[in-house]
Amino acid sequence: MKLYVLLGPTAVGKTELALQIAEKLGSPILNCDSRQIYRGMEIGTAAPTPEQQQRVKHYFVGTHDIGSYYSAAQYEQDVLSLVRELSHEHCSLLLSGGSMMYIDAVCNGIDDIPTVDAEVRETLRRRLNNGEIDEMRSELRLLDPAYYREADTRNPKRVVHALEVCYTSGRPYSSFLTKERKPRPFDVVKIGLRRERQELFDRINQRVDAMMAAGMLDEVSRLRPFRHENALNTVGYKELFHYLEGEWELPFAIEKIKKNTRDYAKKQMTWFAHDNEIKWFHPDEPSIMKVVL
């Protein structure tokens, strides 16, 4: 069993190439995008279109409600069980997307950490909003000194999550971290797409304009009642919410979307740069198709 993983920064051209590769492999596409999972965000996340989904069967596109909880660990489980199912009729499958952590979760696994108790989560969230981050840091130092020493405690998300696990499980968060690579019932072949920076940035800027022309503002307006949901804390949506709230001018918001998308692409490239299992190609290179034969 072989799992091909097509990855690369946003707007590099994964969607189109994925279709070609999938057709060649006779595989469906297991989408790997933490936002395209949600229903109703099609334009702003550049999700595969209905036509594209008709060409090749896609999984993990528009399957969840905006308000529902999802995570890399959940994705790991979902993909693994889907792969198990599909392996009866496929000897190779294609996973395609740019969500770095989701890719790692599938390829290497995430440690098993107890699911955080909803009440604990809510309590800590409230305390954080109350400005109690300093006390929470102190608590973490007591409950999990080992993690406290290594973690970036200036990042509230890290502190909160570690505490969530400590309080839910009654054990130090770090006691769940094995840092071991989980065995997989498939071989992974990572295909990375990259372009020269200027080329990629031009595509990003153009794509944002295209999204606006395609009705992005309507899509965002429709989602406005849900703007506090985590799924919508996403490039493209958060900026246009500022516009709809009357806080930003539209051209300013659009420039921000472009800038934040470029930043996101840079972060993706930084992350992928450490992964030496990736074979890199320019999307237009013909040799790329040979990799999957």
Place this chain on the structure above:
RNA sequence: GGUGCCUUGGAUGAGUGGCUUAGUCACCGGUCUGCAAAACCGUGCACGGCGGUUCGAAUCCGCCAGGCACCU
């Protein structure tokens, strides 16, 4: 031709003799094990040019260059 004002890093913009010379934006680099298109962290780069005063000048003085304003 004369007089006055101005000239700070990629942009903007404080600072008026000496301590690590801001801040903001942009650019660039990095972190990442359960909401990750999230969150967080970091770096570089300047005082128009030349000369002088001074222990020490972006800060004072002179000349030059460029810009702006006014005057003849």
